[in-house]
Amino acid sequence: MSHVLIVDDEPSICWGFREFLSDEGHEVSVAASAEEALQLVGESKPAAIVLDVRLPGMDGLTAIEHFRRLVGDVPIIVITAFGNLETAVQAVKEGAFDYLPKPFDLNQASEIVSRALRAAETKSQDSASSQVEEVATSLIGSSPSMQEVFKQIALVAASDVPVLITGESGTGKELVARAIHFHSQRQVEPFFPVCLAALSDGVVESELFGHVRGAFTGAAADRTGLLELAAGGSVLLDEIADTSTALQVKLLRALEQREITPVGDSRSRPIDARVIAATNRALPEMIAAGEFREDLFFRLSVFQIQLPPLRERKEDIPDLARHFLRRFRPGDDGDVHLTDDVIDALSAREWTGNVRELRNAVEHAAVVSRGNTIRPEDLPVPAIVARKTVDPVENVRETLSEWALVETIAEGGDEELYERFLSVAEPPLLRAVLSACDNNRAQAARVLGMHRTTLRQKLRRHGIE
Numbered sequence: 001m002s003h004v005l006i007v008d009d010e011p012s013i014c015w016g017f018r019e020f021l022s023d024e025g026h027e028v029s030v031a032a033s034a035e036e037a038l039q040l041v042g043e044s045k046p047a048a049i050v051l052d053v054r055l056p057g058m059d060g061l062t063a064i065e066h067f068r069r070l071v072g073d074v075p076i077i078v079i080t081a082f083g084n085l086e087t088a089v090q091a092v093k094e095g096a097f098d099y100l101p102k103p104f105d106l107n108q109a110s111e112i113v114s115r116a117l118r119a120a121e122t123k124s125q126d127s128a129s130s131q132v133e134e135v136a137t138s139l140i141g142s143s144p145s146m147q148e149v150f151k152q153i154a155l156v157a158a159s160d161v162p163v164l165i166t167g168e169s170g171t172g173k174e175l176v177a178r179a180i181h182f183h184s185q186r187q188v189e190p191f192f193p194v195c196l197a198a199l200s201d202g203v204v205e206s207e208l209f210g211h212v213r214g215a216f217t218g219a220a221a222d223r224t225g226l227l228e229l230a231a232g233g234s235v236l237l238d239e240i241a242d243t244s245t246a247l248q249v250k251l252l253r254a255l256e257q258r259e260i261t262p263v264g265d266s267r268s269r270p271i272d273a274r275v276i277a278a279t280n281r282a283l284p285e286m287i288a289a290g291e292f293r294e295d296l297f298f299r300l301s302v303f304q305i306q307l308p309p310l311r312e313r314k315e316d317i318p319d320l321a322r323h324f325l326r327r328f329r330p331g332d333d334g335d336v337h338l339t340d341d342v343i344d345a346l347s348a349r350e351w352t353g354n355v356r357e358l359r360n361a362v363e364h365a366a367v368v369s370r371g372n373t374i375r376p377e378d379l380p381v382p383a384i385v386a387r388k389t390v391d392p393v394e395n396v397r398e399t400l401s402e403w404a405l406v407e408t409i410a411e412g413g414d415e416e417l418y419e420r421f422l423s424v425a426e427p428p429l430l431r432a433v434l435s436a437c438d439n440n441r442a443q444a445a446r447v448l449g450m451h452r453t454t455l456r457q458k459l460r461r462h463g464i465e
Contacts, residue, residue, distance in 0.1 A: 002047035002117050003027045007037040007063075008079065009055055017050060020106045021113065032056075034063035035221065041070050042210075042224030045231065048116045050100075050109075052079040058221075064095055070224060072190070075116035079104075139175055140320050143313035149176065149305060156303045157183040162255065164240075164300045165278040167307030170356030173278040174236060176305060181234040186274060189233030192226045197239035201247055206263055208235075209250070215264025227260055230273040240300065241281040245293060252296045275300070310351040310358060317347050317358065324359045325374065328366040336372040345376045427462045430455075434464075 004026050006017045014030040021028050029046065031037035034055050041049075049067060053060040064076055075097035097116050100109055141147070156163055157180050165173045174193055181191045196204055202216070210225030226235055243251070254260050255275060259268040277300045286292035310317070321338055329336045338346075342365070351357050365378040430444075437443040445455040 003029065003044065004113060004117075005037060005040060005046040005049045006030045007032075007034060007049065007055070007060070008052040009033065010052075013052075013079075016106055017109070020110055024110065024114075026117075034058035034060065034066070038063065038066055038070065039222060041067065042222070042228065045071050046074060047120050048097075048113055049074060049076045050079065050113065051076055051096075066221070068095060070229060073120075075120050077109075077112055077116055139172065139179055140323050141313060141316040142319065143308075143316050145308040145313050146316060149307060152303075152305050153179050153183065156180060156305070159303075160184075160274055161302040162274070162300050163276045163302070164283075164297075164304045165276065165307065166283075166304065167280060168309050168354055169280045170354030171280075171307040171309060172355050173280075173307060174238060176307065177234070177236040177276045177278060180276060181274070184234075184274070186233050190230045191234050191236070192230050193236040193238055194226060195238045197242035201244050204243070204247060205250065209254070209260045209262050211263035212265045215262070219264070223262075225260060225262060227254060227271045227273050227275075228269055232272055234274040234276060237275060237277045239279060240277040241279040241283060241286060241292060245291075248293045248296045252293065252299055255296075255299050310354045314347050318343050320355060320358055321346055321362050324362040325366055328363050336366075336369075336374065338374045339376070341376050342374050342379065345379060349382055423462075426458060427464065430458060430462065430464055 004017075004021055006014050006028060008014050008017075008030075009032045014032075018028045018030060029040055029044070031040055032055075034051075035057055037049070037051075049071075051060045051063065051067075055063075058066075060078060064078075067074070067076060076095070078096045078099040080099050080101050097119070098112050100112060139146075139150070139153075141149070153176060163177075163180060165176050167173055177193070178191060181187060194204075194207060199207065206215075206219075206223065206225070208225050208227050210223050210228060211219050212222050213219055237251075250260075254271065257268075258272070259270050261268045283292050283297050283301075287294045287297060318338075321343070325336060325338065346358065346361070353360075361380055362374075364380045365374045369375070369378040430448075433444045433447050434441070437447060441455060441459075442452055445452045448455060
């Protein structure tokens with residue numbers, strides 16, 4: 001049995017469809033306007049829609065775009081007035097499955113609806129299987145750390161608990177979220193990823209919870225939130241750490257009570273969406289700093305998956321690189337290949353951008369290479385990334401270690417290395433302390449832990465006024 005929505009302001013047409021399609025075992029809903037119909041599809045997704053063009057308020061052709069946003073590729077059959085060819089053509093351009101010119105025979109209409117339902121069922125099955133296949137072939141790794149990730153995906157996909165996916169940028173958090181969804185019983189229902197960092201609080205709230213008409217300036221019509229729209233499906237809350245504490249409170253309520261209240265509405269609505277969250281930040285540290293709610297963290301992290309950075313699973317780099325190469329050069333039928341030197345060069349890099357950076361590098365090489373062999377010179381220059389997370393003291397240690405090594409080799413290990421080190425390191429130290437002390441030499445001497453005479457001598461030696 002399939003659910004068919006009839007949208008027409010003529011009661012006789014709605015009655016005819018209801019009687020005919022009900023006899024064939026279908027569930028039928030009716031709406032007299034596009035606005036009413038959009039509200040209905042937010043509550044229950046139909047398998048097909050029969051839509052009249054001429055409606056009070058929003059016309060049928062305009063409504064098609066709204067239906068597409070709410071229910072995706074559900075087939076829409078448009079009823080046109082007296083075989084108006086221009087309207088029929090426009091309906092097809094807008095994405096209508098077929099059209100019925102008035103007056104029409106109910107047997108003819110039933111046949112078109114049946115074709116639409118068969119097409120929808122086939123497309124849903126094909127789409128689900130192709131997405132499962134795409135996700136399965138995109139998650140690659142024979143390393144122990146990735147094998148553990150695969151085990152965790154298989155384990156949690158069988159349940160409905162919230163999942164928190166953590167890992168550096170570019171490690172594949174959305175891919176893992178998709179894998180969880182498409183290996184679960186929810187795989188034929190929608191998967192909606194939302195990047196919270198890219199949206200303001202007001203937009204995020206409307207996107208997730210929906211809003212009613214007039215809730216704010218520009219809210220011309222009711223909008224169903226993704227948490228409600230993904231009925232039976234999953235929602236990925238990407239960059240969950242970039243949400244305000246006010247929004248975190250509403251998310252916590254939605255997760256605990258399994259209901260939401262659209263912006264501007266006083267009535268709550270039940271939701272049946274699995275929530276998967278992802279972040280590249282350390283939430284426990286944010287909790288300690290008062291930037292993230294501890295109760296929401298515990299609610300989201302019922303099951304947690306930590307993705308390893310690429311530098312910690314370098315044995316996966318050859319397989320990943322070959323996979324990306326096949327995607328970027330699909331017409332070469334396996335003739336194109338990476339030389340051993342390229343594999344060595346790729347394996348030697350740190351990949352601060354992780355799998356995303358590796359993919360971009362292979363794509364670059366596939367574009368600039370001549371012939372079917374990818375060589376080291378085809379690879380892009382490694383990206384220079386500022387060490388924002390490295391301890392400044394550690395930076396100094398590393399720099400001095402490198403300097404000492406170079407100087408020792410260059411000078412053959414003579415015995416004046418320490419003096420040369422002082423001549424390099426002391427001047428910037430003295431200048432920095434003097435600047436911080438507003439050029440007060442007595443205060444600078446106290447900070448440095450030396451006598452003022454000693455400081456004066458050092459300043460004179462290095463030519464610092």
